[in-house]
Amino acid sequence: MQYAFLIYEDEAIYGPNKSGPAMQEIVAKHMTFNRELGSKRIGGAGLKGTASATTVRTAKGMKTVHDGPFAEAKEQLGGFYIIDAPDLDAAIAIAKKIPVLQDGAIEIRPLLGIE
Amino acid sequence: MSVLALDQVFRGAGAKITAALAARYRDLDIAEECFAEACARAAQVWPKNGVPGDGAAWLYRTADRCALDALRRRATRERLAPNPQPPQPTVEDAMVDDGNLIPDERLRLIFVCCHPAVAPDARAALTLRLVCGLSVSEIARAFLLPEPTLAQRLVRAKRKISDAGVPFEIPGPDAWPERLDAVMSTVEIAYSKAHEDAAGAGPHADFSTDMLALTRVLADLLPQEPEVLALAAVLHFAEARRPARLDEHGAMVPLSEQDPMLWNRQLIEEGKYYLRRAARLEGQGARILQAAIHAAWCERESLSVAAPWKAVLYLYDALMDIRDDSIVRLNRAVALAEVAGVRAALIEVEELDKDAMASFLPYHAVRADLLRRAGDVEAAREAYDAALALGPASAERLWLERQVAAVRH
Numbered sequence: 001m002q003y004a005f006l007i008y009e010d011e012a013i014y015g016p017n018k019s020g021p022a023m024q025e026i027v028a029k030h031m032t033f034n035r036e037l038g039s040k041r042i043g044g045a046g047l048k049g050t051a052s053a054t055t056v057r058t059a060k061g062m063k064t065v066h067d068g069p070f071a072e073a074k075e076q077l078g079g080f081y082i083i084d085a086p087d088l089d090a091a092i093a094i095a096k097k098i099p100v101l102q103d104g105a106i107e108i109r110p111l112l113g114i115e
Numbered sequence: 116m117s118v119l120a121l122d123q124v125f126r127g128a129g130a131k132i133t134a135a136l137a138a139r140y141r142d143l144d145i146a147e148e149c150f151a152e153a154c155a156r157a158a159q160v161w162p163k164n165g166v167p168g169d170g171a172a173w174l175y176r177t178a179d180r181c182a183l184d185a186l187r188r189r190a191t192r193e194r195l196a197p198n199p200q201p202p203q204p205t206v207e208d209a210m211v212d213d214g215n216l217i218p219d220e221r222l223r224l225i226f227v228c229c230h231p232a233v234a235p236d237a238r239a240a241l242t243l244r245l246v247c248g249l250s251v252s253e254i255a256r257a258f259l260l261p262e263p264t265l266a267q268r269l270v271r272a273k274r275k276i277s278d279a280g281v282p283f284e285i286p287g288p289d290a291w292p293e294r295l296d297a298v299m300s301t302v303e304i305a306y307s308k309a310h311e312d313a314a315g316a317g318p319h320a321d322f323s324t325d326m327l328a329l330t331r332v333l334a335d336l337l338p339q340e341p342e343v344l345a346l347a348a349v350l351h352f353a354e355a356r357r358p359a360r361l362d363e364h365g366a367m368v369p370l371s372e373q374d375p376m377l378w379n380r381q382l383i384e385e386g387k388y389y390l391r392r393a394a395r396l397e398g399q400g401a402r403i404l405q406a407a408i409h410a411a412w413c414e415r416e417s418l419s420v421a422a423p424w425k426a427v428l429y430l431y432d433a434l435m436d437i438r439d440d441s442i443v444r445l446n447r448a449v450a451l452a453e454v455a456g457v458r459a460a461l462i463e464v465e466e467l468d469k470d471a472m473a474s475f476l477p478y479h480a481v482r483a484d485l486l487r488r489a490g491d492v493e494a495a496r497e498a499y500d501a502a503l504a505l506g507p508a509s510a511e512r513l514w515l516e517r518q519v520a521a522v523r524h
Contacts, residue, residue, distance in 0.1 A: 017274070051271065052278035054232040065231035065293065067275065087282035088232055089290070110279055 002042065006077065011049050018049055018112065043082070046112035054088060056095040056106045063096050070107040082111070121157050121170070128171035129248045131217050135175065136182055137227070138220035141283045143245060143273045145182050153178035175217045221246050222332065223285050228272075229297035230281045237272035238297035239304060244269055247305045247325075257304050259471050291337060298333070299346050299402070302326050306350055311476070311508070327354055334389060344393035345402035351386030352409035355379040366513035371422045375415045383413045401438040404430055424453035441467050442475075449481055457488045476505050480515065487522055496522050 014023045027046075034041055053069040081098070085091040088108070095106040129150065137146035153174045167173040228242040240258065243249045249257075255265040275281070286294070309323040330347035337343045359373035390406045393399065408430045411423045431447035444467060452460035464482050472478040483498035499519045507515065 017278070048278055051275060054279055067232050067234040087284075088230075088280045089282050089284070089286060091280070092232075108279075 004080070005044075014049075018046070045082070047109045048112055050109075052110050054092065054108045056092060056108065057103075058100045058105065059103050065092055069109075070105045072105070075104055121154065121161060124157075124170035124174060125154060125248075128174065128217065130221060130246055131219060132171065132175050132178060133245055133248065134220040134224040135217050136178055137245065138218070138223050138283050139179075140182050140186065142182075142186075143227075143276060145185050146178075147245065149178040149181035149185065150174070152181045171217060222329075223283060225298055225301065226285050226294055227276065227281060227283055229294040229301070230276070231293050232279055232281055233272050233275055234268065235297070237268040239300040240265060241269055241272045242297070242301040243304055246301070247308075249305070249308065253308065254304075256474050257308065259475065288336075292340070295337070295340060295343065299342060302329055302333075302346060302350070306353070310353060311511075323354060323357075326350060338392070339396060341393040341396040341399045342402045344389045344396070345399070345406040348386045348389035348393060348406035349402065349409055351382045351389060352406070352413050355382035355386060355413060361510055364513065365510055366517060367510040369514075370412060371424075372418075375413075375417055375420075378413065386410065386413065401434060404434040404437070408434070422453070424450050428454045441472060441478075445472075445478055445481055448485070452485060452488070457485050461485045461489055473501075474505060476502050476507055476511070479505070480518075483518065487518075492522055 011018070014020050014026070030046075034044075050069040055066045055068060055070050057064050057066060083091065083094055085094060091108050095108055098106050100106075132153075133146050133150045136149060137143050140146065156177055157170070157174060161167075161170075224246050225242055228245060229238045233241065240254050243254050243257070244251065251266050251269065252262050255262040258265065306323060306326040309326070327350050330343075330350045333343050334347040355378050356370070356373060358379060359375070359377035360368055362368050386406070387410060390403070390410055393403050393406065408427055411426045411430065415423060428447065428450035431443065431450055434443055435447060444463060448460040448463040451463060461482075464478075464485060467478070479498050479502035483495045483502060486492075486498055487495035496519065499515055499522065503512065503515050503519070
């Protein structure tokens with residue numbers, strides 16, 4: 001089996017832009033944890049804060065782009081992709097192609113430390 | 116002399132320089148900060164060494180070098196190579212007078228600021244700040260918002276653009292419609308900023324021609340968007356009336372008292388052309404009704420023809436169905452006073468949110484006029500004072516002072 005671990009925390013503790021002293025602390029802890037995981041670790045990354053999030057919503061077959069993270073509780077997290085794209089428009093274009101059978105949303109979040 | 120020269124250059128080219136820097140370095144903060152830095156340097160250097168032949172080019176080069184320095188410092192800090200190709204400034208640069216030195220990236224920057232990934236309530240504000248060079252306090256007043264609220268929105272929006280990787284490109288045509296609404300609001304606010312000074316002498320006087328040109332560009336680019344065509348019509352009608360907006364003493368002339376013989380017939384015909392095209396398309400919104408209101412006024416041929424108040428009121432009723440806000444209500448009340456009487460109009464105006472309207476000059480002017488006509492001289496005088504306390508431009512001030520004098524007699 002392979003498992004995805006999704007980490008939930010109050011992002012405010014890491015300061016604006018995730019640049020506060022708590023960020024250094026958690027990064028060091030993750031590095032220790034990664035060494036413990038060794039070859040069990042397949043992938044993973046930190047995400048920029050929700051202020052950087054953009055959401056592509058699908059409702060009644062229409063896809064629209066919005067500022068901010070996915071907020072409604074009607075749908076549940078069902079999967080994720082990590083993609084490489086030159087900019088947000090390219091990322092949005094790919095997000096619009098991700099198949100969604102009925103209504104749903106794709107939250108686009110830049111990875112930390114990768115420009 | 117130099118301060119004046121700097122001010123003129125800033126007004127004329129500030130937006131273009133900021134947009135060019137933002138497009139080149141893909142960083143809004145650097146563009147804003149380095150343009151400000153270049154202005155500060157000009158204020159030091161120009162009085163000593165004289166004003167350069169092409170002040171805008173001088174500012175652009177100075178701001179450009181400042182941006183490169185800032186990026187190099189950042190690159191050293193982050194050990195990353197800067198994105199853009201560094202330009203090669205030469206000795207001749209300083210002497211060349213090059214009108215084409217600064218690329219016009221304003222349209223590109225408008226589309227960046229109006230990206231759907233930017234918070235909707237920040238898009239127009241950000242465009243006005245970066246593309247039109249309005250100050251935070253001017254934008255806050257235009258949106259009837261407290262300044263700190265607006266400032267915070269701008270900071271968040273800029274951070275979002277940078278963090279999320281919004282591209283500094285003009286998007287493909289399929290992406291335009293979803294950005295259009297913010298683009299159009301921006302044009303409207305910038306134009307009204309220029310228009311609120313009837314003498315056309317304020318710091319934003321250039322906006323009227325800039326925005327008129329921009330609506331033509333948008334209408335050419337998007338001939339199938341009725342709201343874009345309607346917006347072009349509105350601006351052409353409004354601009355057509357400019358020659359009649361001042362009397363011989365330099366005081367503002369209200370629309371219903373303007374001599375239609377002075378209006379620019381060429382611009383009116385262009386406005387009607389845009390409106391006709393808009394009316395033939397599907398998907399019409401509030402702007403086509405606004406254009407129709409302007410058209411109703413512009414049909415008037417002379418002061419001996421009755422003012423079209425009934426048609427105007429009818430159109431405002433229709434407009435309220437799709438866009439019910441304080442400003443539409445206030446404008447409708449002006450027409451209502453002529454059709455249904457002053458008392459009916461006054462009731463409508465007194466229902467508006469007083470706090471939200473406090474810094475909106477037309478609110479006080481309309482209210483004062485209605486109160487005066489209803490016979491409440493004391494309240495009318497207070498309302499005129501409130502209007503004057505907002506520090507209107509000279510044409511508006513002269514007109515208001517004349518009204519105040521009329522109340523006293």
